[in-house]
Amino acid sequence: MILAVDAGNSNIVLGCLTGTTVLYTARLQTDCTAGAADYTSSIHAALRRGGYDAADFEGVILSSVAASVTEPLRQALSGLTGTPPLVVGETIQTSLDIRLTGQETVGSDLIAAAEGALQRYAPPLVIVDMGTATTFTVLDESGAFLGGAIAPGVQLSAEALARRTGLPVADMTAPENAIGRNTADCLRSGAILGAAAMVDGMIDRLEEALGKPVTVVATGGLSRCVIPYCRRQIIWDEWLLLRGLAVMYQASTG
Secondary structure: OOEEEEOOEEEEEEEEEEEEEEOOOOOOOOOOOHHHHHHHHHHHHHHOOOOHHHOOOEEEEEEEEHHHHHHHHHHHHHHHOOOEEEEOOEEEOOOOEEEEOOOHHOHHHHHHHHHHHHHHHOOOEEEEOOOEEEEEEOOOOOOOOOEEEEEHHHHHHHHHHHHOOOOOOOOOOOOOOOOOOHHHHHHHHHHHHHHHHHHHHHHHHHHHHHOOOEEEEEEEOOOHHHHHHHHOOOOEEHHHHHHHHHHHHHHHHH
């Protein structure tokens, strides 16, 4: 069993996996002010709540797009498990054919999600990851990582609107009708249904640019709120990134 850790800008997701089977997950808030001791305590508590102990894991793999928490997490995970974690982009590299200029700028979360998607779905693929940002990753029929698009996340957009206008932050639930009859419903329609329309439209444009029909896979914490309202056929894969980390771990350790 391994421990896979995905550190995003808003949340840190812990996953206990055997092979690519997810046995348990826990979510922590990303805290840029926390040190290794803080993360040691919170990770230990989260694992204990699921009935797991740090000694249970044969290895650890970490993906982080939050630079300020990478080192505290590395220290915490190493201290807890007694083994240094593999860190995507540092001590472990992907075998993906990445065809972007400036490959070093590709987020480790996008790499892990692509690895997980190729393990389960046939390319060409568009991967939609809805978190702090909404990202679109395009993999061609050979599985090559061609690039994609990045947009503000649903929650981030709602919070920015509230800060600039004095309006309340939209609930992350869709109204019964796209035509809002009060301020709250108008905000919810704009947030959820607007995001769904954007996802549909972006997929159409990416598919047109690729020139081939694609399979679309969605993941990320906010995807469950939006994907049900999309008109495109989209596969929801909640733990795609954790499984991708497991794939990378297995490839590295044999």
